Amino acid sequence: MSKPLVTILGKAIRNIARLRGGGSALPGLVVEHIDPDFIKRTLATLPYGVVVISGTNGKTTTTKMVVELLESQGLKVFTNRTGSNFTRGVVAALLGDINIKGQLHADIAVLELDEAHAVSFVDKVPPRYSLILNVMRDQLDRFGEIDHITNLLRHIANATTDTVILNREDVRISSIKKSLDKQNVQFFGLDEKLLNLFPTDDNLHGHFVKPHNSFKADVVLSRFTNNSATFVIDDKKVYTKLKLNGVYNIFNAAAALTLVRTIIGKDLNQTKLINALSNISPAFGRGEILSVNGKPLELVLVKNPSGFRLGLESFCPTGYITMIAINDNYADGRDMSWLWDVNFSSLKKTGVRQISGVRAYDMALRLKYDDIPVKYIEPNIKKALKHFIDSAPKTPKRIYCTYTAMLNIRHELSKITKVEIIK
């Protein structure tokens, strides 16, 4: 089939799929099947090449940051904003953005890819830059072991043609450097005194292995508050206000800064860069703040022990009422073991107002064993959310939720407040 025809066909299927309210996978699937080189050929023309962002925690928000930071430097950026971080999602996003001749009007592509899908993607389209954020115990039922996930991430680094950006403080990630000989490597890192805020899975239970700090990091997060951060860049301290919250989001800002500095090089405008960073808001459901009855309602996505723990450490429960919604659908992970690796003691003083989700009773049982008071348990998310809001309409609220619970909650909230629609 000729190339314009593939494009037209793909675009048509995309429109039809949209009309019937379908997701982003179908058009991608069709185009992948009839023209396997579609992605490679389309992305090959970009002057700044392709960037792949992967790792277990924080991909979506980091990708959003990198896109906005690159835009601050005047680049036109293509990205897979649909949140469909599989190859098919990338094809679907491409189909929306290319013209009928199959050309993509962009300077660079920044793609968030799931660890497993990234491997087959980079084999087809070697990225010029890759950013590897971290590797945490996540969805072991899908991916097997942490060491296996590390190998997938190493594969991405190896396929990169120019520069790989690595997390200096995650030992499994920083050690990927050893297997890279033809790539440049840059690190992002943390000041020593912040290290204890970011325990890795190896020190989940009080056993603290200090990451080796011998590599010099391009950008170091040296301190932060709820709404500001100080980074060390080129041995100079740079202070900025932030709309981002959550310690993991702020650390990943250091990752995004390192990547963008690497891509832009000597032409970088740092004032514009930091200014753009200060205006970035978190991606949906990742510390996102909605407004209900004029009061904030925060959504914090939790999907693995480290993420949940960092979430609990990031947000002080005082002055808020807390809800936790745990589902065990395929996208959440079916195994509930991970709840037992989270320490909930920070909720002891305030307790938890409402528990919900398919596995509400598992969550309640977990809290019982940590002596955390729980007020209401209602597995049905719609009912639980209504009850949670009505029980204290004028109090700020925070909801920790797994992925499908979050989709459910956002859907319900969209009926009573403004919620950004994710296509």
Next chain:
Amino acid sequence: MNDKVITILHLYSHDMNIYGDHGNVLTLQKRLQWHGYDSKIIEYNRGDKFPDDVDIIVGGGGQDSGQNKIQKDLLSIGPRLIELAEKGVPMLVICGLYQLFGKFFKTSDGETIEGIGLLDIETYGESERLIGNIITHSEQFGDIIGYENHSGQTFLGHQVVALGTVRIGAGNNLVDISEGVRYKNVIGSYLHGSLLPKNPAIADYLIEQAVVNKYGEFNGKIINDSLTNLARRVAMKRPR
């Protein structure tokens, strides 16, 4: 609370803790408290001195790399563990340590990893991973609910019996319908989830054995497990 103290030894808490094994230790600790006993937790890791007084031993699953790290150390404390098991010390070993408490683990590459031989079981690595929700049944403990995720398939010898009979899921292997193992007061199982929080009958059994061993009699209390039962009911209805 009386002043009777039960010591729980958590084996290789650093290297073998991948599937919520902390939940098993926490459950024993809290239930001991609710039954009116004090508890002391000792973590044993590579190179540590093996403690003299131990009442319950708990060990978990690890990644392959974790298993390789601890194997030599485990062999060195093997005779001590066997001595304690023969004396009736209750133990719970999950997944990786369950396998290494057996005679050997033969990997799919044909390599044989020696176990401590406390349990009369043999494990063979297979390419297929057995993953998903699992329900087994035991006459003593009733329905046992958990989640399995393992590629090793374990076969029981004549000196041991299964912990449960598989109702939904895979269990020890794809050949028979056994899950886990029992030998004296030692329980081995592939179930995490964690195992003990949602199967308090097993937790209370381990506690009772330990208390009887140490103090001659067990005077437990009735614990309200209504929340546990609701969690069990939901878990039993979930897809594999």
